[in-house]
Amino acid sequence: MPPLPSVPGVRLATAEDLDRIALVAAAAFFWSPTFQFQRPRYRDFPADTVASYRVEYEAALRDPACAVLVAEDVVEANEADYVYEALQDAYQGHGKTERAVVGVCSISLKPDSCFFGHLQPASNPPAFLGAPSDGPAASIHRHWASDHRRDQCAAAMELYKATTQPAKSA
Numbered sequence: 001m002p003p004l005p006s007v008p009g010v011r012l013a014t015a016e017d018l019d020r021i022a023l024v025a026a027a028a029f030f031w032s033p034t035f036q037f038q039r040p041r042y043r044d045f046p047a048d049t050v051a052s053y054r055v056e057y058e059a060a061l062r063d064p065a066c067a068v069l070v071a072e073d074v075v076e077a078n079e080a081d082y083v084y085e086a087l088q089d090a091y092q093g094h095g096k097t098e099r100a101v102v103g104v105c106s107i108s109l110k111p112d113s114c115f116f117g118h119l120q121p122a123s124n125p126p127a128f129l130g131a132p133s134d135g136p137a138a139s140i141h142r143h144w145a146s147d148h149r150r151d152q153c154a155a156a157m158e159l160y161k162a163t164t165q166p167a168k169s170a
Contacts, residue, residue: 001114001118002114009072009073010069010072011069011070011072012068012069012119013057013061013068013069013070013101013104013121014061014121015058015061015121017070017101018057018058018061020100020101021054021057021068021070021101021104022050022053022054022057023050023087023090023091024101024104025053025056025104026046026050026053026083026087027082027083027084027087028103028104029053030042030084030087034160037153037156037160038153038156038157038160039151040151040152040153040156041150041151041152042084042086042151043085043086044150044151045148046086046087046090046151048148048149048150048151048152049086049087050087050090052149052151052152057104057106060106061121062120063120064117065108065109065111065116066106066107066109066119067106067109067115067119068104068105068106068107068119069104069105069106069107070101070103070105071102071103071104071105072099072100072101072102073099073100073102074099075098075100075102079091108168
């Protein structure tokens with residue numbers, strides 16, 4: 001396997017990153033043109049939104065055909081001011097500046113890639129136990145296992161998947 005390129009502040013994600021990845025994804029994907037179409041009840045069930053992103057990225061971390069990368073940087077103390085209102089409670093108590101995950105990217109590898117099966121964390125992510133870490137995400141959801149997807153529109157999610165899957169598989 002060839003060496004991985006090195007980019008300052010970018011690294012492979014680990015299981016310990018999942019809580020923060022879920023928050024970052026929920027905040028970032030809010031600005032996607034499809035977010036409100038797929039998740040019309042995100043205001044009512046922000047915990048479901050965060051939990052569903054955690055489930056998706058946990059699966060990607062386990063998938064030998066995926067690579068999950070995170071970008072780290074110093075987090076502003078007032079980062080909650082920059083996310084949509086329903087998600088702001090997830091950021092309460094995060095008042096100091098520190099380095100943390102500020103971006104996430106998942107990449108699907110081609111089956112014949114020399115990197116296939118080599119980009120997962122050294123240890124598999126912990127089982128989906130239903131309890132968040134003590135991080136800033138803990139205040140918005142009492143149970144990670146409450147990924148009920150009540151925020152989502154099943155028909156919209158299926159339509160989106162059917163429309164985008166061919167391009168993602170190419």
